[in-house]
Amino acid sequence: MKGFFFMLFASTVTRSNIYSNIVSKMLVLILIVATLCGCQNMENSPYLNTSAPEDINITDSLGREITITSSPEKIVSLAASNTEILFAINADVNLVARDEYSNYPPETADIPSIGSLYPQVNTEVIVNLEPDLVLAAGITNSEDITALDKLGITVFTTSIASDLDDIYGDIKNVGTITGYSDNANALVKDMQTRVQDIKDNVIKQSTIPSVYYEIDASEPSKPWTPGDGSFIDILITTAGGTNIGAISDEPYWQISLEQLIYEDPDIIVLGSSKYGGQTKSTVLNRPGWETLKAVKTGQIYEFDDDLVSRPGPRIVDGLETLANIITTIESKK
Amino acid sequence: MDPLTISNLSVSYNNQPVIPDLSLTLPRPGIVGLVGPNGAGKSTLIRAITGVIPISRGTIRLGSVDLLKISALDRARRIAVVPQHAHMPDNFKVTEIVMLGRTPYLPLWQKETNNDHAIVIQALKHTNLTSLKDRFVSDLSGGELQRVVIARALAQEPEVLLLDEPTAHLDLKHQASILSLVKSLASSKNIAVLLTMHNINQAAKCADSIALISNGKIQAFGSPTDVCTSQRLSKVYDTPVEVVTHPDHGLPFVTFYDNLHQSKAD
Amino acid sequence: MLNSPIASSLLLFVILITAIILGVAIGSVPIPPRIITDLILDRLHITNITIEDISKYSTILFDIRMPRVALMALTGAALATAGATYQGLFRNPLADPYLVGVASGAGLGATIAITTNLNANPLGISIITMSAFTGGIITVGIVVLAARVAKTTPVTTMLLAGIAIGSFATAATTLLMLRRPDGLQRAFNWMLGAYLGGGWIPVKIMIPYMVLGCLLIFTNARALNVFQLGEEQAQQLGIHVERLKIILIAAATLMTASAVAFGGLIGFVGLIVPHALRILTGPDYRRLLPCCLLGGSSFLVLSDLAARNIMAPQELPVGIITALTGTPFFIFLLRKLKRSVF
Numbered sequence: 027m028k029g030f031f032f033m034l035f036a037s038t039v040t041r042s043n044i045y046s047n048i049v050s051k052m053l054v055l056i057l058i059v060a061t062l063c064g065c066q067n068m069e070n071s072p073y074l075n076t077s078a079p080e081d082i083n084i085t086d087s088l089g090r091e092i093t094i095t096s097s098p099e100k101i102v103s104l105a106a107s108n109t110e111i112l113f114a115i116n117a118d119v120n121l122v123a124r125d126e127y128s129n130y131p132p133e134t135a136d137i138p139s140i141g142s143l144y145p146q147v148n149t150e151v152i153v154n155l156e157p158d159l160v161l162a163a164g165i166t167n168s169e170d171i172t173a174l175d176k177l178g179i180t181v182f183t184t185s186i187a188s189d190l191d192d193i194y195g196d197i198k199n200v201g202t203i204t205g206y207s208d209n210a211n212a213l214v215k216d217m218q219t220r221v222q223d224i225k226d227n228v229i230k231q232s233t234i235p236s237v238y239y240e241i242d243a244s245e246p247s248k249p250w251t252p253g254d255g256s257f258i259d260i261l262i263t264t265a266g267g268t269n270i271g272a273i274s275d276e277p278y279w280q281i282s283l284e285q286l287i288y289e290d291p292d293i294i295v296l297g298s299s300k301y302g303g304q305t306k307s308t309v310l311n312r313p314g315w316e317t318l319k320a321v322k323t324g325q326i327y328e329f330d331d332d333l334v335s336r337p338g339p340r341i342v343d344g345l346e347t348l349a350n351i352i353t354t355i356e357s358k359k
Numbered sequence: 360m361d362p363l364t365i366s367n368l369s370v371s372y373n374n375q376p377v378i379p380d381l382s383l384t385l386p387r388p389g390i391v392g393l394v395g396p397n398g399a400g401k402s403t404l405i406r407a408i409t410g411v412i413p414i415s416r417g418t419i420r421l422g423s424v425d426l427l428k429i430s431a432l433d434r435a436r437r438i439a440v441v442p443q444h445a446h447m448p449d450n451f452k453v454t455e456i457v458m459l460g461r462t463p464y465l466p467l468w469q470k471e472t473n474n475d476h477a478i479v480i481q482a483l484k485h486t487n488l489t490s491l492k493d494r495f496v497s498d499l500s501g502g503e504l505q506r507v508v509i510a511r512a513l514a515q516e517p518e519v520l521l522l523d524e525p526t527a528h529l530d531l532k533h534q535a536s537i538l539s540l541v542k543s544l545a546s547s548k549n550i551a552v553l554l555t556m557h558n559i560n561q562a563a564k565c566a567d568s569i570a571l572i573s574n575g576k577i578q579a580f581g582s583p584t585d586v587c588t589s590q591r592l593s594k595v596y597d598t599p600v601e602v603v604t605h606p607d608h609g610l611p612f613v614t615f616y617d618n619l620h621q622s623k624a625d
Numbered sequence: 626m627l628n629s630p631i632a633s634s635l636l637l638f639v640i641l642i643t644a645i646i647l648g649v650a651i652g653s654v655p656i657p658p659r660i661i662t663d664l665i666l667d668r669l670h671i672t673n674i675t676i677e678d679i680s681k682y683s684t685i686l687f688d689i690r691m692p693r694v695a696l697m698a699l700t701g702a703a704l705a706t707a708g709a710t711y712q713g714l715f716r717n718p719l720a721d722p723y724l725v726g727v728a729s730g731a732g733l734g735a736t737i738a739i740t741t742n743l744n745a746n747p748l749g750i751s752i753i754t755m756s757a758f759t760g761g762i763i764t765v766g767i768v769v770l771a772a773r774v775a776k777t778t779p780v781t782t783m784l785l786a787g788i789a790i791g792s793f794a795t796a797a798t799t800l801l802m803l804r805r806p807d808g809l810q811r812a813f814n815w816m817l818g819a820y821l822g823g824g825w826i827p828v829k830i831m832i833p834y835m836v837l838g839c840l841l842i843f844t845n846a847r848a849l850n851v852f853q854l855g856e857e858q859a860q861q862l863g864i865h866v867e868r869l870k871i872i873l874i875a876a877a878t879l880m881t882a883s884a885v886a887f888g889g890l891i892g893f894v895g896l897i898v899p900h901a902l903r904i905l906t907g908p909d910y911r912r913l914l915p916c917c918l919l920g921g922s923s924f925l926v927l928s929d930l931a932a933r934n935i936m937a938p939q940e941l942p943v944g945i946i947t948a949l950t951g952t953p954f955f956i957f958l959l960r961k962l963k964r965s966v967f
Contacts, residue, residue, distance in 0.1 A: 139938070141939035146820055148653055148939075148940060151653050154685065169823070177689070178684070277806065406857075440858075446855040455909070459854065459862065460862070462851050468844055
């Protein structure tokens with residue numbers, strides 16, 4: 027091996043033939059890379075899953091079958107929604123690392139962050155933690171999941187939730203896989219009860235106010251709003267309102283100011299306020315918006331969009347907040 | 360030695376025959392001056408000989424070798440061109456440019472041999488560029504640059520050398536030196552030279568024979584005195600032309616009639 | 626300025642080795658150098674080591690870091706060499722490997738795959754990657770065909786066609802992204818840098834493209850020198866100009882398409898590294914091209930090292946590092962050398 031390297035190196039130094047000069051340089055580069063290649067891991071994975079009687083077999087939302095021992099002691103969460111679920115079912119005691127955006131509840135600050143998932147998950151740090159379970163969400167990149175798989179790490183992926191039932195399912199699955207089923211079931215029951223209360227109130231409503239939910243208003247003449255059948259659309263309807271964005275069936279789309287004026291919603295909900303900086307006063311100052319009745323009557327509400335964009339326990343908080351806003355205006359009629 | 364014989368050449372651009380039917384012989388060694396009006400086909404002829412533009416009909420032979428049937432590489436070993444606007448990258452050195460003339464002799468990946476280096480040194484010597492050999496192209500004057508292109512052409516060891524308006528942008532001193540260089544190279548290196556020139560007088564002084572081209576045809580070929588007559592030139596250039604015999608060397612001296620001249624005669 | 630061709634190659638070679646060593650040794654997880662050398666020796670079966678935590682360090686070193694460093698080395702080599710080739714071919718200092726539409730085409734291919742929600746992984750490569758590669762190749766093919774005039778492919782026409790078709794591809798990509806906003810985030814992420822954590826498979830796939838591309842380009846290095854005189858003079862010196870153009874474009878595109886498919890659109894390397902190296906090696910492509918191979922790979926390996934570690938555990942996109950570090954260095958080189966580089 028050493029002799030070969032030496033000969034190769036020597037050939038780069040001779041000037042006899044330009045061809046050998048070029049080729050030897052190329053060979054050296056390829057050889058370096060090939061040697062590195064040769065160092066690849068020939069074994070399958072350092073983490074061998076053997077089935078034992080208390081083991082749990084569960085299929086995740088990607089259709090993958092996961093086998094895990096009954097209580098993982100080291101969990102890594104890659105999404106804020108799952109982090110919130112873990113805390114809500116008291117499984118957070120086993121949480122050893124989280125992604126950058128897991129910021130609720132405040133106790134997450136005490137748990138080390140592995141950075142954001144952009145441009146990709148930091149697999150080194152995860153491997154170093156030797157976790158029993160990594161929780162991925164519907165929004166996690168499939169390439170990150172594949173990479174973690176190949177490194178022999180157990181990954182469970184929750185669903186891309188399209189309605190409340192999906193979220194209940196995810197919560198129960200997380201409960202099962204972390205060994206906190208009872209807590210999970212109780213949480214789901216509680217959420218269902220609160221939702222039912224809201225639905226009961228909605229039936230008593232005399233009118234159904236129209237709601238414009240703003241996702242983003244970087245361009246105030248063409249803001250983004252949720253369309254028909256989208257998650258937020260479903261929440262608005264459940265909360266007793268009607269989403270004016272439902273005129274399109276894109277999951278989210280840009281509505282023109284003209285259309286917005288034509289629809290003239292009763293309520294403006296600013297999902298663009300927490301991370302987009304929009305406030306009641308910025309809306310009042312938008313040129314052309316003063317004709318909207320919601321602006322004239324001051325029915326503009328800043329809203330924490332984390333409550334509706336994270337498929338976890340706080341979704342019901344979001345629903346309740348929306349319902350409160352709607353009953354406020356409802357009561358004014 | 361074998362001359363370059365062009366027979367019944369026909370060249371078209373976009374289906375327009377620029378050269379309908381041209382025949383010309385370049386003796387070797389020898390210098391032929393190709394003169395004629397703009398658009399007569401001078402540059403076209405050169406580009407056709409070197410194979411840059413395709414030929415519709417006719418043959419070009421160097422001795423017994425049919426130039427149209429050999430590869431571009433073989434042709435480059437026999438024919439060298441000094442183009443009118445020889446583009447040269449600024450950051451090359453003079454020796455590197457001249458060495459490019461050895462391209463037809465070097466297979467793709469082979470490094471230059473000692474022989475190649477020797478030929479380059481010779482070419483530099485012939486063109487008086489030895490002291491400038493390590494200078495960058497961007498540092499040279501127009502006359503020096505022209506000599507570099509000629510040196511590169513020499514490095515090709517050509518049998519035929521084509522120069523397209525070699526003195527076009529040079530001052531008198533450099534025009535003189537280039538032409539005398541070409542003259543000496545033609546005889547010492549046994550090259551058949553074809554020079555296209557706008558300046559008929561310089562062509563007459565430098566060349567052994569003149570070929571007068573117009574509308575893609577050779578209107579006349581012969582010694583300068585025979586070809587450059589007032590009547591013929593006036594017809595070809597479509598303007599009154601005056602030819603006098605130079606008192607010193609007896610060669611024709613060509614100039615055109617103008618209003619100033621005529622009003623003086625009145 | 627390094628006058629001897631040997632000196633410059635040797636220097637770049639040493640830099641590359643150093644870059645690779647640093648890239649493998651430094652990461653978000655600190656691994657003591659002693660353990661690194663032990664693990665490597667163990668893997669090469671020179672010694673037999675039993676240490677604690679061997680499996681996790683082993684995974685990090687051999688399954689995460691090394692393939693990443695190897696991918697960056699190959700990508701940097703591909704981009705720099707292709708960039709130098711295009712600069713020679715178009716005789717234009719502003720040419721970079723993305724010029725004839727390979728980047729926009731790859732972007733379009735990737736976006737099509739992302740927005741049609743294909744999640745397949747045939748042969749272990751993501752379909753997004755294959756789509757990006759195919760998109761890049763097809764786009765350049767269209768550009769070359771569009772630029773054909775009779776039996777020639779004029780270089781200026783190719784440039785213009787590349788810009789036009791590239792813009793079309795970019796517009797189509799944007800349209801797709803807007804019509805399917807759920808894919809928008811992913812597609813956008815891809816534009817800024819493809820997924821780099823794919824393990825050894827991307828590396829293995831890139832190698833044949835690199836070898837083929839380099840072979841084609843390096844054997845034509847002298848012809849590329851002659852080409853600097855312009856197409857007509859090159860032809861008069863016996864070069865088959867049309868054939869040369871097609872071969873060089875094909876080779877450079879293969880290398881660039883594979884680099885983009887696996888590494889994403891990393892800018893700056895293909896444009897600036899050849900210029901910086903040209904200052905050291907001079908205009909001779911026989912010297913410049915191999916140096917681009919070594920220099921481009923070193924540069925990208927080091928940039929990636931910075932990208933992974935400056936804000937650990939948060940990783941930065943490599944393209945940002947290449948632009949931020951390369952530009953001042955290049956300006957410094959330009960000021961040192963007063964003459965025009967190209």
